[in-house]
Amino acid sequence: MNQDAVASNRLAILSRHLCAEQQGSVWAGVPQAPPDGILGITEAFKADGDSRKLNLGVGAYRTEEGQPLVLSAVRQAEQRLVADGSRNKEYQPMGGDATFCQLSRRLAFGAECPASAAGRIATVQTLSGTGALRVGAEFLKKHYAVKVVYLPDPTWANHGNIFGNAAGLELRKYRYFDSQTRGLDYQGLLSDLGAAPEGAVVVLHACAHNPTGVDPTPEQWQGILRVVQQRRLLPFFDSAYQGFASGDLDKDAAALRMFTSAGLELLLAQSYAKNMGLYGERVGAISVVSHCADAAKRVHSQLCAVVRPMYSSPPIHGAAIVVKVLSDPQLFGLWRQELAGMSRRIQAMRTALKQALIEVRCPGNWDHITAQIGMFSYTGLTKAQCQNMTNKWHVYMTMDGRISMAGLSGARARYMAEAIKDSVLSC
Amino acid sequence: MFPALALSMQQLQPAASLPLLSCLRRAYSTSGAAAATNWFSHVEMAPRDPILGVTEKFLADKNPDKINLGVGAYRDDNGQPVVLESVREAERRVAGSHFMEYLPIGGLRDFVSESVKLAYGDDSPVVAAGQVAAVQSLSGTGSCRLFAEFQRRFMPHSSVYIPVPTWSNHHNIWRDAGVAQNGYRYYKPETRGLDFEGLMEDIKNAPNGSVFLLHACAHNPTGVDPTPEQWQAMSKLMLDKSHFAFFDMAYQGFATGDCTRDAAAIRIFIDDGHRVGLSQSYAKNMGLYGQRVGCFSLVCDSAAEAAKVESQMKLIARPMYSNPPLHGALLVSKILHDADLKQQWYQEVGVMAARIKDMRGLLRHNLQQLGSPHNWQHITDQIGMFCYTGMSGEMVDTLAAAHSIYMTRNGRISMAGVNTKNVARLAEAMHAVTKEAKM
Numbered sequence: 001m002n003q004d005a006v007a008s009n010r011l012a013i014l015s016r017h018l019c020a021e022q023q024g025s026v027w028a029g030v031p032q033a034p035p036d037g038i039l040g041i042t043e044a045f046k047a048d049g050d051s052r053k054l055n056l057g058v059g060a061y062r063t064e065e066g067q068p069l070v071l072s073a074v075r076q077a078e079q080r081l082v083a084d085g086s087r088n089k090e091y092q093p094m095g096g097d098a099t100f101c102q103l104s105r106r107l108a109f110g111a112e113c114p115a116s117a118a119g120r121i122a123t124v125q126t127l128s129g130t131g132a133l134r135v136g137a138e139f140l141k142k143h144y145a146v147k148v149v150y151l152p153d154p155t156w157a158n159h160g161n162i163f164g165n166a167a168g169l170e171l172r173k174y175r176y177f178d179s180q181t182r183g184l185d186y187q188g189l190l191s192d193l194g195a196a197p198e199g200a201v202v203v204l205h206a207c208a209h210n211p212t213g214v215d216p217t218p219e220q221w222q223g224i225l226r227v228v229q230q231r232r233l234l235p236f237f238d239s240a241y242q243g244f245a246s247g248d249l250d251k252d253a254a255a256l257r258m259f260t261s262a263g264l265e266l267l268l269a270q271s272y273a274k275n276m277g278l279y280g281e282r283v284g285a286i287s288v289v290s291h292c293a294d295a296a297k298r299v300h301s302q303l304c305a306v307v308r309p310m311y312s313s314p315p316i317h318g319a320a321i322v323v324k325v326l327s328d329p330q331l332f333g334l335w336r337q338e339l340a341g342m343s344r345r346i347q348a349m350r351t352a353l354k355q356a357l358i359e360v361r362c363p364g365n366w367d368h369i370t371a372q373i374g375m376f377s378y379t380g381l382t383k384a385q386c387q388n389m390t391n392k393w394h395v396y397m398t399m400d401g402r403i404s405m406a407g408l409s410g411a412r413a414r415y416m417a418e419a420i421k422d423s424v425l426s427c
Numbered sequence: 428m429f430p431a432l433a434l435s436m437q438q439l440q441p442a443a444s445l446p447l448l449s450c451l452r453r454a455y456s457t458s459g460a461a462a463a464t465n466w467f468s469h470v471e472m473a474p475r476d477p478i479l480g481v482t483e484k485f486l487a488d489k490n491p492d493k494i495n496l497g498v499g500a501y502r503d504d505n506g507q508p509v510v511l512e513s514v515r516e517a518e519r520r521v522a523g524s525h526f527m528e529y530l531p532i533g534g535l536r537d538f539v540s541e542s543v544k545l546a547y548g549d550d551s552p553v554v555a556a557g558q559v560a561a562v563q564s565l566s567g568t569g570s571c572r573l574f575a576e577f578q579r580r581f582m583p584h585s586s587v588y589i590p591v592p593t594w595s596n597h598h599n600i601w602r603d604a605g606v607a608q609n610g611y612r613y614y615k616p617e618t619r620g621l622d623f624e625g626l627m628e629d630i631k632n633a634p635n636g637s638v639f640l641l642h643a644c645a646h647n648p649t650g651v652d653p654t655p656e657q658w659q660a661m662s663k664l665m666l667d668k669s670h671f672a673f674f675d676m677a678y679q680g681f682a683t684g685d686c687t688r689d690a691a692a693i694r695i696f697i698d699d700g701h702r703v704g705l706s707q708s709y710a711k712n713m714g715l716y717g718q719r720v721g722c723f724s725l726v727c728d729s730a731a732e733a734a735k736v737e738s739q740m741k742l743i744a745r746p747m748y749s750n751p752p753l754h755g756a757l758l759v760s761k762i763l764h765d766a767d768l769k770q771q772w773y774q775e776v777g778v779m780a781a782r783i784k785d786m787r788g789l790l791r792h793n794l795q796q797l798g799s800p801h802n803w804q805h806i807t808d809q810i811g812m813f814c815y816t817g818m819s820g821e822m823v824d825t826l827a828a829a830h831s832i833y834m835t836r837n838g839r840i841s842m843a844g845v846n847t848k849n850v851a852r853l854a855e856a857m858h859a860v861t862k863e864a865k866m
Binding site: 025026027028029030031032033035036039043058060068069070074075078079081082087088089090091092093094127128130131134138143144145158161162165166199229232234263264265273277278279280281282288290291292295297298299301302304305306308309310311312313314315316317318 | 463464465466467468469470471472473476479498500508509510514518519522523526527528529530531532565566568569572581582596599600602603604636671702710714715716717718719725726727728732734735736738739741742745746747748749750751752753754755
């Protein structure tokens, strides 16, 4: 292009831009969304320059040195995958890899599950736990007559977004956390579920309740099962911590298996984010246990029909790692060990924190720190106290008082105890 | 309770009750306890996906010479899936070198900024000014879905104008997002080309401020693209009408072999002052199909507005999947950042596009050699992975049943499934089903 042409071209572009400015973008009225209550914490933590800062926000495991951890079993599995020149990157079926689905079912429901053997469980690979919950919620919205979902009070903040805003179901709460005892409000729970309309969906945390860390005892689970049966409720288990809570995969699946053995229809959202440390690879599964195999086949097709207009098919990488780890006896054994190790460290942190709180003579009863289980502890700190924790002590946590024990190290337990004591006394 | 249920089922649908009865018996005996509910008995089998269902049928066929021309995944001349060398190398460098931590809700920032530059141009003023709100997404499907949800929230009561025909999943996406759909004329069966007059008329007749879905290049399923001049005219008219242009770009690099040329339509619109929306996919051009990597972007008036828009994009993503998958984004980022890898990738895309072009030529040539009475010029006129052959649904059925050749029922074939080993047999079969017919 010669100079004149360039100049007149520029002029044309400029004048078009000016006209466009007058036209205005259609998004002028779009408001700023608030930062995510949980994921926003990590952003704030990263921006903090103070060397004493502690990230106890998002539930991602950290080593004693405060580092993220990729499990050896996972690394080895990944290396084998990448080295395998015969592998390709083709689309998975909408429901994901069939072997992955089968192995996930076996992991959650157990190798001897009659419902699984009878073909009554439809399983579809999803984008971790969030994806499983969302696919399940959309499926229920379309195909289930009762559009009411009961969530425990409190629960993971994203549950409300997934079931409520996104899927458009009616949300109700059932009592769960007792702020007096910092344990389970068992009678309140039974009462609320006992009054639920027939067929209502009940979200149950399979183990290691998030955010409270308070789990029902086996006897209490029996009681919950009874009321679910009596009211003919539809359980929707959220299992994000299998193996993480007690260190034992089977123990952590006990509640789910109790309900399945009782012959109930139910849903299960499974995540490999924490127990395999596959966070960012987004690996999970949704399972629907139906009355019979014929229904399960139809349910499976409808789960796929939800997936197709959402993301067509799930990502391959994380699922391939899971298949390798679950199907190779050596890798599986290594994984179980590493899982138990992570669980042990978290339990050790609970002990260390409680010990430190006693040593600094922090007022109050801190038994719940060791009574609660899993990655999180509901400290009981108020919002004002939490803000003090962050603003004065650079301890990042969610404003409901939840801390991720996985983010604590033995070396920082004392500092944490001092911070809690100061917050309790001054706010 | 169950006998009563079974009886009433029998009254309504005698055939349907029998499997129900037998599965009741099975449920009692195998679960060890009565299944007290049967909440999903009424759930119907979902219809087979028109595209993915083709592969299922293909896989079930025992004929060793069967040909799969269904889904748009690239195949080499031996009919094998391909992992690009640039991708393999990127993967060797990436695997083992990263933690697997959660990405931010909006994805890998590096990946997003490189993607935006790839689509809008390295020198694009809107990119430089920070006007592009963008998030990593789950390939093209995920990007379109994010936009459809965004449209429902922030352009409530708007509908989307979708070309006739289009990729079948577009209909599912906007439907599930709760946005009404209209069609606009696009494909002209008589010419097997663009119905430009119809298209312009529909743009003109749509109420001002309508949302139009445009395929940036290599239209799926027809392979028919507007010329640059036609794009210019569409852009001007859409500007006059204050229409919103949403581009679906799933084949950048694949259409002509040149990434810049394939994005020309988007750049024409941007230059004209449009604030476009864009869905980008790396499924085909980087062969990352199963990794699910894409980017959803909206061009805003200012960086401040883009920040707000991006925050709302994240609000949609969080209750869908929380944050996008890491691995594929790392691969794309590695390739686009490294000058050598990027160069290698450009070459490999060029090779894929060239092979497809060659197959178009061969197929047309073979049909002509067989003495077909029909004009097959559209095979070489059309561009990208797909060819809209013009064959009817019945012809497609015969091709599957009698010749073990599989394609979607709209007569669309994936040229990527054609190779030097099967093109002769394909031409013969197409000739056999079309020679007596009017086309």
